[in-house]
Amino acid sequence: MIEARNLRKTFNKGKVVAVDNVSFTARDGEITGLLGPNGAGKTTTLRMLYTLLRPDSGSMRIDGIDPEEQPLSIKRALGVVPDSRGLYDRLTARENIRYYGKLHGLKKADIQRRIDDMVEILGMSEFIDRRTTGFSQGQRVKVAIARALIHEPRTVLLDEPSNGLDVMTTRALREFLRQLKARGSCVVLSTHIMQEVAALCDRIVIVADGKVAAEGTADQLLARSGEANLEDAFVKLIGSAEGLLA
Amino acid sequence: MNAVFLKELLDNFRDRRVILNTLVIGPLMGPVIFAVMISFMASQAAERMESRLELPVVGAENAPNLIGFLERQGVLIEEAPENPEEAVRREDEEVVVRIGADFAEDWEAGRPASVEIIADQSRRYSGTTISRVRSYLNGYSQQISQLRLQMRGVHPEITRPINSVVTDLSTPESRGGMVLAFLPYFILITVFMGSMHMAIDTTAGERERKSLEPLLINPLPRWQIMTGKLVATTFFALATLALGLVAFVYAMGFLPVAAMDVALNLDFRVAALAFLLVAPAALLAAALLTILASFAKSFREAQSYMGLVIIIPMVPSFWILIDPSRAETWMTLVPLLSQNVLILELVRGEAINWAWFGYSIGTTSALAGILAAVAGTLYNRPKLIFTSG
Numbered sequence: 001m002i003e004a005r006n007l008r009k010t011f012n013k014g015k016v017v018a019v020d021n022v023s024f025t026a027r028d029g030e031i032t033g034l035l036g037p038n039g040a041g042k043t044t045t046l047r048m049l050y051t052l053l054r055p056d057s058g059s060m061r062i063d064g065i066d067p068e069e070q071p072l073s074i075k076r077a078l079g080v081v082p083d084s085r086g087l088y089d090r091l092t093a094r095e096n097i098r099y100y101g102k103l104h105g106l107k108k109a110d111i112q113r114r115i116d117d118m119v120e121i122l123g124m125s126e127f128i129d130r131r132t133t134g135f136s137q138g139q140r141v142k143v144a145i146a147r148a149l150i151h152e153p154r155t156v157l158l159d160e161p162s163n164g165l166d167v168m169t170t171r172a173l174r175e176f177l178r179q180l181k182a183r184g185s186c187v188v189l190s191t192h193i194m195q196e197v198a199a200l201c202d203r204i205v206i207v208a209d210g211k212v213a214a215e216g217t218a219d220q221l222l223a224r225s226g227e228a229n230l231e232d233a234f235v236k237l238i239g240s241a242e243g244l245l246a
Numbered sequence: 247m248n249a250v251f252l253k254e255l256l257d258n259f260r261d262r263r264v265i266l267n268t269l270v271i272g273p274l275m276g277p278v279i280f281a282v283m284i285s286f287m288a289s290q291a292a293e294r295m296e297s298r299l300e301l302p303v304v305g306a307e308n309a310p311n312l313i314g315f316l317e318r319q320g321v322l323i324e325e326a327p328e329n330p331e332e333a334v335r336r337e338d339e340e341v342v343v344r345i346g347a348d349f350a351e352d353w354e355a356g357r358p359a360s361v362e363i364i365a366d367q368s369r370r371y372s373g374t375t376i377s378r379v380r381s382y383l384n385g386y387s388q389q390i391s392q393l394r395l396q397m398r399g400v401h402p403e404i405t406r407p408i409n410s411v412v413t414d415l416s417t418p419e420s421r422g423g424m425v426l427a428f429l430p431y432f433i434l435i436t437v438f439m440g441s442m443h444m445a446i447d448t449t450a451g452e453r454e455r456k457s458l459e460p461l462l463i464n465p466l467p468r469w470q471i472m473t474g475k476l477v478a479t480t481f482f483a484l485a486t487l488a489l490g491l492v493a494f495v496y497a498m499g500f501l502p503v504a505a506m507d508v509a510l511n512l513d514f515r516v517a518a519l520a521f522l523l524v525a526p527a528a529l530l531a532a533a534l535l536t537i538l539a540s541f542a543k544s545f546r547e548a549q550s551y552m553g554l555v556i557i558i559p560m561v562p563s564f565w566i567l568i569d570p571s572r573a574e575t576w577m578t579l580v581p582l583l584s585q586n587v588l589i590l591e592l593v594r595g596e597a598i599n600w601a602w603f604g605y606s607i608g609t610t611s612a613l614a615g616i617l618a619a620v621a622g623t624l625y626n627r628p629k630l631i632f633t634s635g
Contacts, residue, residue, distance in 0.1 A: 050463050051463075052459065052462060052463065052628065052631060052632075053628055072465045072466075072467070073465075075463060075464060075465035075466075076465040078463070080460070080463045081460075082459045082460055082463065083459075084456035084457070084458070084459045084460060085456065085460065086452075086455035086456035086457030086458070086460065087455070087457065088253075088257055088455070088457060089455070090257050090258075090260040090261055091253075091256070091257060091260075095253075095256070099249065099253045100464060102249035102253075103249050103250070103461075103464040103465075103466055104464060104465060105465075144460065147460070148460065148463075
């Protein structure tokens with residue numbers, strides 16, 4: 001469970017306000033979508049949650065832990081697939097994942113078992129022992145997800161997970177996220193694709209210009225905007241369709 | 247930390263470029279350049295000293311006795327070119343001697359008769375030839391002046407109030423040290439060569455690959471991640487250093503050392519001591535290059551910084567070459583300079599001053615430690631983590 005309260009983050013000594021007074025809650029057993037155009041502040045919000053950035057003000061709790069006070073416990077509790085998904089080209093997919101397992105301090109046998117599970121779930125058996133040079137985007141994302149979730153985190157953050165994926169891989173990814181949800185995980189993903197939130201998310205947080213424009217289930221958002229379909233509702237709530245993909 | 251270290255080793259051992267640069271070219275470059283340089287210098291010096299002096303003379307007919315003397319000394323007198331100055335300038339001739347038409351007249355009158363040596367002294371190699379010509383002319387001049395004094399009933403010794411004699415105390419080892427003035431540089435450069443690629447790959451490379459952000463999300467203090475990377479880089483630097491020293495020891499076996507009348511004291515014992523001396527510099531190089539590379543956004547940008555850093559170990563070497571004074575205590579306190587000075591002492595075969603060794607290792611380790619600590623804090627800056635802003 002993630003609780004963010006009044007988060008604010010500025011860059012260039014306050015000249016650029018990236019995130020302004022963002023509050024939202026993401027519950028266990030639900031998929032929460034941060035929807036907003038590019039540059040709305042989604043990535044910055046996530047980076048504050050996974051402790052790579054410190055908020056200027058506001059507070060956060062993940063399962064009751066404050067990321068600012070206990071960054072290492074938060075990092076152990078979270079599984080994060082950030083926007084940058086660089087792999088080590090000279091290592092095989094398995095070695096890439098194993099490296100993260102070791103960094104998490106997992107035992108060899110546990111790493112082995114988890115990799116086998118992930119290969120099964122994500123369908124990586126064809127390329128798990130190949131070096132990652134020349135991997136397709138889809139293969140790269142799968143490896144990035146596997147290594148981020150090697151320690152079976154309860155809370156999973158994904159930044160634009162379906163960027164650059166083909167339809168089949170996107171479907172597989174959604175299926176995987178639903179499995180996580182079914183196991184009671186708290187899943188948060190950011191995206192600028194309306195289809196994705198509509199198809200996947202239980203709760204939607206619409207972010208625009210660093211602020212939360214609206215928050216709620218799909219039905220609640222429809223009711224609040226008075227529109228008949230989600231797309232129109234989003235456009236109305238954000239104020240413009242700029243930067244969003246249908 | 248261990249995991250980071252092992253992964254970086256595995257990752258980089260799989261890169262053929264790294265293996266070629268750090269473990270083959272790095273260690274071999276120094277010894278090969280050095281061996282070629284030395285043997286070239288040696289053979290040239292030997293050639294100049296031993297070969298028959300061929301000397302073009304203008305106006306040889308003006309001083310037949312002098313020419314006769316020179317020929318008896320083994321000098322081959324040659325026909326002079328039309329324009330001696332031009333010939334020397336064009337490097338057709340190294341040295342031309344001109345005997346003026348008034349030579350005989352001055353000679354008869356007992357005035358100093360002038361002989362002109364035409365040469366370009368800015369050319370290093372002509373130095374030996376000029377001094378050879380001079381010494382022949384001086385020999386003749388002395389012979390004649392003694393004869394003249396004797397004819398006047400004066401003992402020739404009276405014109406020699408001072409008899410200066412040089413007693414050469416240089417040992418073959420110390421002469422070898424002079425020749426080897428550049429050896430410390432070639433040894434020191436190996437640690438920079440060895441750590442360069444690794445330092446870039448583990449920092450700027452990580453940013454370029456966009457793998458730094460996910461890496462830092464792992465539950466590990468950032469200084470530990472950096473330490474793992476630094477240890478791996480230092481490991482490569484030490485490997486390059488060790489291989490380089492071994493290559494040097496073998497290369498010395500091929501040098502015409504005997505012909506140069508110098509003894510190069512570079513056996514495995516000296517190499518081991520040199521390794522001990524330079525080892526802290528490996529950490530120094532690794533930390534310095536890692537800090538620099540961390541600020542670069544891409545591999546290429548980092549590489550362009552590295553070119554400048556390679557000059558750093560050259561500074562003390564050049565300084566020693568220009569001012570080859572004896573080792574003093576303060577020198578052993580300056581990192582990089584101390585390694586230069588002490589390696590020279592070693593190859594000269596001087597007794598080992600353990601205090602100096604301690605100073606050198608101590609101060610270099612201290613500086614390296616400070617740089618490593620700075621490197622450890624680098625990833626606390628968001629600017630260095632995110633590829634875009």
